[in-house]
Amino acid sequence: MTPPQLLSIAVITLMMAAFIWGRFRYDLVGACALLLAVAVGVVPFDHAFSGFSDDIVIIVGSALLVSAGVARTGIMEAAIRRFAPNVRQVRMQLLLLVTIVTVLSAFVKNIGALAIMIPIAFQFARRSKVSASVFLMPMAFGSLLGGLMTQIGTSPNIVVSRVRQELTGESFTMFDFTPVGATLAAVGIVFLVFFYWLVPRRERRDGSINEALDIANYVIEAQVMAGSAVLERPVSELLEMAGGEAVVTSILRAKQRRITPLPDAILREGDVLLIEGSHAALDRIVARARLSITGGRDSGEAESPVAVEGVVASGSPLIGWSAESLALFDRFRVNLLAVSRRGERIGERPSAVRLRLGDVVVLQGSPGKLPGVLRDLGVLPLAERLVLLGSLRRGLPPVLILIVAMVATATGALPVSVAFFAAAVAMVIFRVIPSREVYSAMDGPILVMLATLIPVSDSLRTTGASDVLADWLAMVGHGLPGWGALLLILAVAMAVTPFLNNAATVLVVAPIAAGFAQSLGYRPEAFLMAVAIGAGCDFLTPIGHQSNTLVMGPGGYRFSDYPRLGLPLSALVLLVSVPALILVWPLH
Structure with missing residues (x-):
């Protein structure tokens, strides 16, 4: 190995060690790794900040903003009431979330499928009184597994189809990936649902003054209107909408008559309710029950209050x-x-x-x-x-914006980065997200970490270290049986993905895998499929795929949390993939 190659590997090794140690915040680790890579010469000065213009940074930031916009509408609360009104057991909630994300990810960009379900995960977490971190990492992993099922499900599948076209003159078709991909998705869902307890239960900590200013419950005054969802319904049904986090302290009826708010007391039009709870619980109960906050008079200003x-x-x-x-x-x-x-x-x-x-x-x-x-x-x-208490809710525009973005990416009309960036801008134009909240919704530390690590990871390719590692792979693999050689290719693709991103992994490893297969006298299809699976299954880090990065901030995860669930899932993928590939794509 040349000195630049050794230095590139050393920088990445130190970076990974710092992430696992967890002493410093991840964006600071990324910034220090970038400065070190520039200092030792493996990242040129003129490429040091190339990561800030990378599509992945745009996609993650835009998806976070779009997800926040959908969450503000209250439409997810309505979806829960309509389709899963009584799901309170954590394992059943997780099964529902992971299954929906996995199936959606087969047909739309997995980060889009994940973004639309994140608000529902937070609703489930409040309902079952657990940390949202229980749901978010399994959902991210489910989105990766779902992408394995079709050609458009994830970019490695598209790239490997092109590589096969160049090598054999015949591309993989839309559903060539389905038999093996669906098997892995089904096995993965079962694993995630039964072993979710491996995920550390984290709470997001911003380290801000907000933690020290934890406010006690508020009291608000809200009125039952003609169109309220709780009209002629008991008080107990209203309280269910707040997930048990609010109480009705008094009911004022005509002529200021006070009604004791017993659970079976029926709410009538015009009733004024005194409700006590946190501002988040009060916001949910007002939005879901369609109550009118009686203290809020219209000032006639053009700006939204x-x-x-x-x-x-x-x-x-x-x-x-x-x-x-x-x-x-x-x-x-x-x-x-x-x-x-x-x-x-x-x-x-x-x-x-x-x-x-x-x-x-x-x-x-x-x-x-x-x-x-x-x-x-x-x-x-x-x-x-x-x-959000008393703020204007715009339910239809954000959902339509997200649907248009997902359709545009699924049909290939727009690149993912352009579609989601346009969706994020539309969220601001239509005032779904107030302009003052845009940058907090995008989670700056996550974006900085991504932008700094992209040129550092790319140094493996630019210094030629990835080519040297590929040559070592070919030397080792020649003494293995067919299933062992296939397992080796799959494991290498899975290990390389965090540092090259999944599409680059396919471009680097797929030609090596095809040549490796032919030198052993095997057909290349199973080996190419193994590369696509390995490149699409980064369960060990938050940086190899944008879905993993997307949930890192909202879930409060540390870098070292991912292998706790991801390592056994990766082993399961290895065990299931090899026999499935040999069965569907014979080596001879």
Whole structure:
């Protein structure tokens, strides 16, 4: 090996060790690896930042934004109520999620199938009171397995079909991949459902001030309208919509008559409900039950109103006054939507509560005027944390945007990167995602990690280290039986994928595999299929496939978490693939 080749392997080895150690955040590890690769000369200066323009970075960032847009609509809550109203057992929830993602991934881009199901995973997690990390990694792995089933399911299948066309004059067809791919998908789903407990239960930690400002429950006032989903339904059904995370403290009927909110109390049109819970639970219950927040009057502004949490500070003119007595909306054009007081349950309507120092309030108003009003009222915003409570919901546009993007990629009308970037821009244009929330939704650390690692990983190819490793492979494989040679090719493709990306793995390994097969006197089809399977099955790292990267931030995963579930799944794929390939694609 030449010095540049040795240095490239050394940099990647150190990088992997740092990831596994987990002492530093993954974007910092990626940045340091890039600087080291540039310093030792394996990444040229003019290619150091080429990763920031790579399609993978665009795809992951856009998919995160599109997924956040779909999550805001509340349409996933409706889907759960319609198709899986009583699924509460974690294993059954996981079976449903993984199966849907796997099947969808056979026909649309796997990252698109995964993106649309991530909000449902969070809903299931809240319903069953487990961490979303239980669902997200198995779903990502299911999306990879689903891509193995058809020619369009994943890019390695398309590339390997082209390689076969060049070698033999005949390409693989759409469903040539299905017998082996479907077998692996079925076995993989069973494994993921029964061994999900291998996934570490993580909670996303941003390390921000938001963790220290964990606010107690709010009280809001909401009215049952003619079109409410809970009209003439019992209180217990309303509470189910919040997943048990909110309570109705009082029901106000005509002429201010208070009704005890027993579970079997029937809700009538015009009932005013005092509901207590976290802002996330209150947002869900208002959206799903189609209630009207009675404290929210229309200011007539052109901009969509926003709601912000804030603390009543010392010297605030709100102290000792209620929103009602202060005529808050008429004077300041802001609505008081909710109130929280630590250590005390509030039994009054929010508009009637006399505010005290330290009370936490949710104020709604124009995004252009709200900062000034907060200053005038002596309310300190909590780390600018925006809440969805009382915000406008746009259900149809984001779903249509996602469907158009997925159809465009499935039919080949647009590249995946262009389709999802256009979808992300459309989410902002149609105000599905407010412009102030765009960059937080895209998860910057994940994108930086990807962008820095792309040129580092590519140094294996540019220095020729991958060619040297391929030559060693050919030398080792000549003494093996047919099944052993096939297993070796599959294992190598699986091991190389995290560092070359899956399409590049096929381009590098497939010609070697075909020549290797012919030198041993075997037909090349099984070996080419093995390369496609190996390149499509990166279960060991978050960087080999964008689906794995997509769930890393939302799931709160560490780099070292992936092999815990991924290593036994990789071994299972190796064990099942070889006999299945030999059966479907005979070696002789």
